[in-house]
Amino acid sequence: MSPKSSSSADSAGKSSIKAGSQIIVDTLIEQGVDTMFGYTGGVVLPLFDKLYDAPIRFIVPRHEQGGCHMADAYARASGKVGVVVATSGPGACNLVTGLATAMMDSIPLVALTGQVRTELIGNDAFQEADTTGITRPVTKYNCIVKDVKDLARTVREAFHIASTGRQGPVLIDLPVDIEVAKCRTDGSKEMELPGYRIRTKGHSKQISTAAKAINKSERPILYVGGGVISANATEELRAFAEKAHLPVTMTLLGLGSYDQNRPESLDMLGMHGSAYANYAVQECDLLIAVGARFDDRVTGKVKTFAPNAKIIHLDIDPASISKNVRVDIPVVGDAKVVLGELTKEVEYREREDWFKKIAGWKKKFPFRYDNNSSTIKPQYVVEEVYHQTGGKAIITTGVGQNQMWAAQFYKFSRARQFISSGGLGTMGFGLPAAIGAQVARPDETVVDIDGDHSFNMTMTELSTAVEHKLPIKVCILNNGYMGMVRQWQELFYGKRYSKTYLANPDYATVAEALGAVGITVDKKSDVPKAVKKMLASKKPCVVDFRVEREENVWPMVPAGKSIDEMDGLDILERLV
Ligand SMILES: Cc1ncc(C[n+]2csc(CCOP(=O)(O)OP(=O)(O)O)c2C)c(N)n1
Ligand SMILES: [Mg+2]
Secondary structure: OOOOOOOOOOOOOOOEEEEHHHHHHHHHHHOOOOEEEEOOOHHHHHHHHHHOOOOOEEEOOOOHHHHHHHHHHHHHHHOOOEEEEEOOOHHHHHOHHHHHHHHHOOOOEEEEEEEOOHHHOOOOOOOOOOHHHHHHHHOOEEEEOOOHHHHHHHHHHHHHHHHOOOOOEEEEEEEHHHHHOEEEEOOOOOOOOOOOOOOOOOOHHHHHHHHHHHHHOOOEEEEEOHHHHHOOOHHHHHHHHHHHOOOEEEOOOOOOOOOOOOOOEEEEOOOOOOHHHHHHHHHOOEEEEEOOOOOHHHHEOHHHOOOOOEEEEEEOOHHHOOOOOOOOEEEEOOHHHHHHHHHHHOOOOOOHHHHHHHHHHHHHOOOOOOOOOOOEOHHHHHHHHHHHOOOOOEEEEOOOHHHHHHHHHOOOOOOOOEEOOOOOOOOOOHHHHHHHHHHHOOOOOEEEEEEHHHHHHHHHHHHHHHHOOOOOEEEEEEOOEOHHHHHHHHHHOOOOOOOOEOOOOOHHHHHHHOOOEEEEEOOHHHHHHHHHHHHHOOOOEEEEEEEOOOOOOOOEOOOOOEOOOOEOHHHHHHHO
16 A cells, blocks of 8 residues: 555645544545454543544454454455554553564554553553553564654554565554644655665566576476565466466465466475475475565475575565575565566476476375265365365465365465465464455455364454354364364374363354354265355354364474475375
8 A cells, every 4th residue: 555645634735633533543544444443442532432433444353362363364355454453451462462473474454552641651550561562573663652743654654664565563552642632734644764665676687697597497496475465466476487487386375376276386385285395395406485484384494495406585575585594596676576577587498307297296195185984074174165165265264284274175276365374373363364354355255264272262253243244154173172283292292182172162052142153064974065055154154064083184294304204195195
């Protein structure tokens, strides 16, 4: 969102006297905000009073963490900046997990928190917390406003910082006396960010060096992260990959950046990625990383990652380059711009042997599971959702096995279709994320593929979905366990399932009590009709799939191993 391009409530540049809270609301509108999430409290009363008749859709969650995830997913689904509000003290503290989630995944968010009166700050006043101190490590930028004259500019800067460069959450702390104070506004749109500069273009010499390396490469692979989606560069990515003829693998957050139905797609790489992607990375002679950050869930043992490859790294954030892995050809710039430039300089090469080799791995080790059991396999549920939604739904997830099965068995074809907490791995993200995504994309089918224990963490938000008549669908892959942790205990702790089993409620009853539709499925043959009923539901709908309890996610790269040292390949091979 460009701060200059949006329309202003003060657009005529008229000067007028306004309260701080009105200035905030007007600047939000100037920035194009039409939807917000948040929860009230004592020190945000002046702001909420101005929101009472503002032309902004406002969604109140049942817990501020939920509101923050909703704003985050709203941003992920729409490409706009998400906005969340909370009161001081407990309200602000409840945002922390949501802010950290957005920070780790580089999601543009503006959080507004109330603060006690300026004169009380530092006095342990009622509901005082050092919000800027607490949230500094989990925000791209934060500040407290101490003069009403700085308000409009600060809000404008927050949107600019959140949505440019490597995107991220920005928090503004608002003492209540500043919300109440009045000042003269003149409608100016200025910002003061002298040290904040973004390199979008990319160095032309570096781009040429990268293009030459690509043209020379016999075994290249594109490794794509969420940065391509943030940069709205999926068209450019497709054109580039097609022209240079490159296989493409994606990170969890990169899913959707390249159509997984295309033959060049090697799906996800990393700890639970495809064997064919991991092998291709280990054997490639050139790794072209775009908008990705060499996370440890991707690289496995860094020392042995892509051992034969020259590495090109294209990223908007110079601090990401050579942070985890040594890079040979860095290009700092916006993926959309740089991919466009690169495409002009690359040549098509057949690379027959390389694609043949990859096709062999694909055939030998596809994502598979044994569906001959009488129990419901969680992967089968994901496949059924995939088929019945024609691969078109927006999918959100919890964290754990459910998340990995969603990533492995739903094939994504477009950006902003897969919404999941990657970097922080926040259980409880799935349901509020589905709500935020549905608010952003009212005409789409939004399905939360969740874990039972992830759902437990934020299920209260079902009330929010009911209140706002958001027809989200929740598929709980209910294995009773904290399945992913149980899997690690099975494999590495001699099946000592320490504290990973908890009694669950009857989710269908919970859903019905909160005003949603609840369905329980414990027979495999009932899965298709339950999915059908869920998709047809006009109300929020929760389906409790009682799945196989001790199913594992394969393949798996054990922590600290090279990514070609995968467990479970024998199982996949046997199933082909
Ligand atoms: C807030 C939070 N607490 C703890 C964890 C650690 N953790 C990762 S996966 C997992 C289990 C998830 O269980 P469930 O939601 O049922 O998913 P499943 O793996 O069974 O599909 C846990 C406890 C986490 N990721 N997030
Ligand atoms: Mg579970």
